Amino acid sequence: xxxxxxxxxxxxxxxxxSFGAFGNDSFYGLLCGYLIMFITSHLFDTGNKALDNKMxxxxxLIIMCLRFIELFIDPFIGNAIDRxxxxxxxxxxxxxxxxxxxxxxxxxxxxxxxxxxxxxAIGYLVLFAVLYITMDIFYSFKDVGFWSMLPSLTTSSRERxxxxxxxxxxxxxxxxxxxxxxxxxxxFFSAKGTSRGxxxxxxxxxxxICFLALISAWGVGIFTREVNSSxxxxxxxxxxxxxxxxxxxxxxxxxxxxxxxxxxxxxINIVNSLEVYYFTYIMGRxxxxxxxxxxxxxLGIVATSLFPxxxxxxxxxxxxxxxxxxxxxxxxxxxxxxxxLALVLLAASLFGLPQQxxxxxxxxxxxxxxxxxxxKLGHRDESLALSVRPLLDKFGGAVANGVVGxxxxxxxxxxxxxxxxxxxxxxxxxxxxxxxVPAVLVVISIFVFGKxxxxxxxxxxxxxxxxxxxxGKHLDKGEKTPNQVVIPAPIxxxxxxxxDVNDETFSSGAAGDGFAIKPTDGRVFAPFDATVKQVFTxxxxxxxxxxxGVALLIHVGIGTVxxxxxxxxxxxxxxxxxxxxxxxxxxxxxxxxxAGLDDTVIVTVTNAKKLGPITIMKKAGxxxxxxxxxxxxxxxxxxxxxDPSALKLTSDPA
Numbered sequence: 001x002x003x004x005x006x007x008x009x010x011x012x013x014x015x016x017x018s019f020g021a022f023g024n025d026s027f028y029g030l031l032c033g034y035l036i037m038f039i040t041s042h043l044f045d046t047g048n049k050a051l052d053n054k055m056x057x058x059x060x061l062i063i064m065c066l067r068f069i070e071l072f073i074d075p076f077i078g079n080a081i082d083r084x085x086x087x088x089x090x091x092x093x094x095x096x097x098x099x100x101x102x103x104x105x106x107x108x109x110x111x112x113x114x115x116x117x118x119x120x121a122i123g124y125l126v127l128f129a130v131l132y133i134t135m136d137i138f139y140s141f142k143d144v145g146f147w148s149m150l151p152s153l154t155t156s157s158r159e160r161x162x163x164x165x166x167x168x169x170x171x172x173x174x175x176x177x178x179x180x181x182x183x184x185x186x187x188f189f190s191a192k193g194t195s196r197g198x199x200x201x202x203x204x205x206x207x208x209i210c211f212l213a214l215i216s217a218w219g220v221g222i223f224t225r226e227v228n229s230s231x232x233x234x235x236x237x238x239x240x241x242x243x244x245x246x247x248x249x250x251x252x253x254x255x256x257x258x259x260x261x262x263x264x265x266x267x268i269n270i271v272n273s274l275e276v277y278y279f280t281y282i283m284g285r286x287x288x289x290x291x292x293x294x295x296x297x298x299l300g301i302v303a304t305s306l307f308p309x310x311x312x313x314x315x316x317x318x319x320x321x322x323x324x325x326x327x328x329x330x331x332x333x334x335x336x337x338x339x340x341l342a343l344v345l346l347a348a349s350l351f352g353l354p355q356q357x358x359x360x361x362x363x364x365x366x367x368x369x370x371x372x373x374x375x376k377l378g379h380r381d382e383s384l385a386l387s388v389r390p391l392l393d394k395f396g397g398a399v400a401n402g403v404v405g406x407x408x409x410x411x412x413x414x415x416x417x418x419x420x421x422x423x424x425x426x427x428x429x430x431x432x433x434x435x436x437v438p439a440v441l442v443v444i445s446i447f448v449f450g451k452x453x454x455x456x457x458x459x460x461x462x463x464x465x466x467x468x469x470x471x472g473k474h475l476d477k478g479e480k481t482p483n484q485v486v487i488p489a490p491i492x493x494x495x496x497x498x499x500d501v502n503d504e505t506f507s508s509g510a511a512g513d514g515f516a517i518k519p520t521d522g523r524v525f526a527p528f529d530a531t532v533k534q535v536f537t538x539x540x541x542x543x544x545x546x547x548x549g550v551a552l553l554i555h556v557g558i559g560t561v562x563x564x565x566x567x568x569x570x571x572x573x574x575x576x577x578x579x580x581x582x583x584x585x586x587x588x589x590x591x592x593x594x595a596g597l598d599d600t601v602i603v604t605v606t607n608a609k610k611l612g613p614i615t616i617m618k619k620a621g622x623x624x625x626x627x628x629x630x631x632x633x634x635x636x637x638x639x640x641x642x643d644p645s646a647l648k649l650t651s652d653p654a
Contacts, residue, residue, distance in 0.1 A: 270403055
């Protein structure tokens with residue numbers, strides 16, 4: 001692995017990564033879109049319509065269930081990748097291995113396995129399930145590893161955008177190419193001259209796509225490089241279910257952008273999976289689907305190319321909202337276009353155009369959430385964080401696979417069907433599921449992203465700058481900083497020794513070294529410039545991390561969690577940047593006293609064991625005002641853990 005890239009990537013690396021995205025999305029399109037088409041329209045042909053439909057229903061439900069099961073596996077896959085340490089890096093080995101195995105198995109799924117289903121339906125279903133889950137797990141290793149590479153290639157948010165843009169151009173071409181090739185390739189290689197092709201045609205089509213996916217994975221493995229830096233070093237690996245859950249649940253920006261993407265992903269997967277059915281069975285023009293796919297490639301390239309320009313002019317929230325509004329307009333027009341090819345292509349274009357932009361926005365927020373989570377939680381988990389996006393894609397694909405299979409049966413779009421056999425009622429039900437349900441999901445996605453996601457490029461740059469100052473020094477105790485951090489009082493009142501606080505957790509030092517104040521008012525201010533690490537839901541406490549890496553807990557009262565926020569007002573939120581003197585919390589003291597609780601404000605350095613000696617600068621009993629210096633943290637002499645002599649009380653210098 002390389003040790004430094006100064007934030008810049010070479011053109012060769014960008015092109016290799018783009019080719020990897022090309023193969024990855026070609027494979028994904030084949031897996032999520034056309035495997036189901038093959039199963040519902042070509043695989044089962046016993047001559048018994050009822051039996052064929054039962055097999056179709058069983059296989060599609062197996063796929064949906066297995067993909068739901070795999071959702072719980074993906075975080076562990078991401079964690080396993082993060083813990084992988086080889087001379088070739090964390091990610092590249094998994095991209096190559098996962099890409100090779102998944103391509104071979106998917107190709108097998110585009111066969112009838114020697115007509116096994118005619119001999120033993122149960123045997124076929126068991127074998128299909130085993131092959132499918134194996135393929136999907138290895139594809140997850142490849143997909144998670146591939147997109148998780150992005151933060152390892154550079155720490156620059158702008159460079160990440162450029163590389164991601166190249167990647168999405170590759171994705172747009174790869175995903176679109178599948179749609180362009182599907183019917184021409186199937187018909188060309190088919191042994192029988194039908195309008196829908198046959199088994200041989202579908203196998204040869206799958207062979208082409210699987211081969212492209214395989215060689216693109218090897219291209220990524222050979223021609224890209226991961227970059228080492230102090231920011232990417234972890235002292236310990238995240239292990240166990242609890243550790244993984246804490247990393248995921250504690251990163252609020254990762255969770256909220258994931259929630260928004262979840263609704264969006266289910267919506268577009270349903271629509272995208274049903275588009276080929278629309279052209280085949282509603283319009284009766286399956287070859288026109290290639291025209292649609294060609295247009296989508298061009299629009300995808302245009303949209304992706306415009307993203308860096310648009311991202312400079314507009315915020316991520318604005319871009320996300322506008323993109324999804326455009327998508328909704330496309331859905332609305334699609335719903336009334338009928339069999340008018342011009343209107344259908346226009347509607348599909350309006351629907352497809354924003355998808356690349358939405359993907360890039362979500363990818364950038366998730367990628368930047370790696371450093372956000374690192375600062376907030378004190379731990380870096382690249383693949384674990386980046387596994388969320390493929391996980392949600394799979395969830396959307398799982399829902400779509402299950403929905404599409406059942407819709408195909410309900411709408412009569414199974415083996416032997418044609419546009420002429422579809423009734424008006426069947427077409428109406430088909431359109432309802434294809435357009436109305438996804439539209440509702442898209443609206444929910446807009447609302448969640450707009451209300452909860454605040455991680456911008458500017459915010460990420462601040463986080464990276466802070467990590468560069470502090471992260472490596474926390475890991476390497478031989479590296480010292482000359483800084484001495486003075487921590488002033490966050491509130492007016494009388495200074496109290498921490499040991500005299502009427503709570504063993506604080507008085508024993510278990511929650512960190514520090515001091516306490518008996519307040520004379522109810523206003524708590526930021527003692528230094530910092531990032532808000534945690535705002536307690538009960539609003540009685542706040543965790544801050546200074547630019548120097550000092551983690552500070554300000555806790556109002558003892559036992560005040562029982563009040564459940566009554567009498568407290570919080571003026572900040574998780575991840576927010578605050579400045580010295582900015583008001584953090586306001587509380588009404590009479591509420592605390594009426595409840596029979598202690599209103600003492602406790603201030604502790606929660607990572608004191610990783611820092612140098614801490615000095616209390618004023619005597620207990622002194623009156624202090626917010627902003628008065630009270631405590632000094634020495635960062636030049638990191639102390640051994642559990643050193644009881646590190647906290648010193650000195651006389652009042654005044």
